[in-house]
Amino acid sequence: MSKKTLIIVPAYNEAGSIADVVENIHKHVKDADVLVVDDGSQDRTARKARESGAMVISLPYNMGIGSAVQSGFLFAKEKGYHFAVQVDGDGQHPTSEIPRLLAALENGVDLAIGSRFVQPTNYRPPLLRAVGIKIFSFLTSSIVGKRVYDTTSGFRACGRKAIVLLTETYPHDYPEVEALITLHRNGLRFVEVPVEMNYRQEGKSSISTKAGVYYMLKVTLAVLVAVIKRRNGE
Amino acid sequence: MIEIATHLRIIIGILCFTLVGIIIELIRQNRLKEHYAIIWLLTAVSIFIFGIWPDSLNMISRIVRLHHLTTLFMVAFLFLLAIVLHFTLVISQLFDRNRRLTQEVAWLRFELEQIMQEEKG
DSSP: OOSOEEEEEEESSOTTTHHHHHHHHHHHOTTEEEEEEEOSOSSSHHHHHHHTTOEEEEOSSOOOHHHHHHHHHHHHHHTTOSEEEEOOTTSOSOGGGHHHHHHHHHTTOSEEEEESSSSOOSOOOOHHHHHHHHHHHHHHHHHHTSOOSOSSOOOEEEOHHHHHHHHHOOOSSSOHHHHHHHHHHTTOOEEEEEOOOOOOSSOOOSSOHHHHHHHHHHHHHHHHHHHHSOOTTO | OOOOOHHHHHHHHHHHHHHHHHHHHHHHTTSSOHHHHHHHHHHHHHHHHHHHOTHHHHHHHHHHTOOHHHHHHHHHHHHHHHHHHHHHHHHHHHHHHHHHHHHHHHHHHHHHHHHHHHHHO
């Protein structure tokens, strides 16, 4: 692979898992740089990440996952990376699948989603979440004009065009669905690559029920607004 | 005709001039941006107009067919609503700029650490 690849790992208080994630990435992706974006963690996330051989950008306060990932995009854009892959710092995303996402980019798409629902997997989301996932899938599919199964997966690889676009416009919280609409509206193409994720043992999600309601409302509104938003540079 | 007692007009007049005085002083001390001062100066001017020429309120009342007191509340309410909307716009813009600034600072700090390490090693 001659093209420069950056693996962006947003991490908020992930001192327990970050070293494993970084090591796994190095194991599965040979010639990529790993950038951990420490999103204002209070624990030793930054230090652990640095010790495991990653580059670390520390945000001065907790900015939210979207802003953290966007910091990575900014870095990738300025440093001239061709590809940027987003991998969560909690170990949920299968680093072994990164090469398959990159292969999709090599084939000329602008963004590849590591998708849980294209093929039947072992993942059984709780009822409320399953409903939300269905709604976003339906909304996105109708707007984009093709079937999109997993709109909320944060396991993604971006090509240069997507990096530049998302550096300019990326929501600060719950960014995944809206970003797809933004890409579509700007004429960029994305595909889904089926992957099997590692699920948290305790089943504790970062999104509580109360936050889940906000998530639904915010993302639905954001998606509808994204449709009528002006394109970048217009 | 709406009758306003002379002493009330004087009070309203003093109020307006005080408001204008405060705004000008705040701009002078660099504590208020001229851009945002415009809306406050307009507030003072409108209060002044209603104060010296209360019939203007009557005219609006006739147009919207409300009691003049209700009209007064309506005008004040719409005005406050506009100010709040304006503030929300400003906050959104500040949010975006603050976000980019923070990201750039974090990135520059990373670059600085790299350079310092190279010099050391």
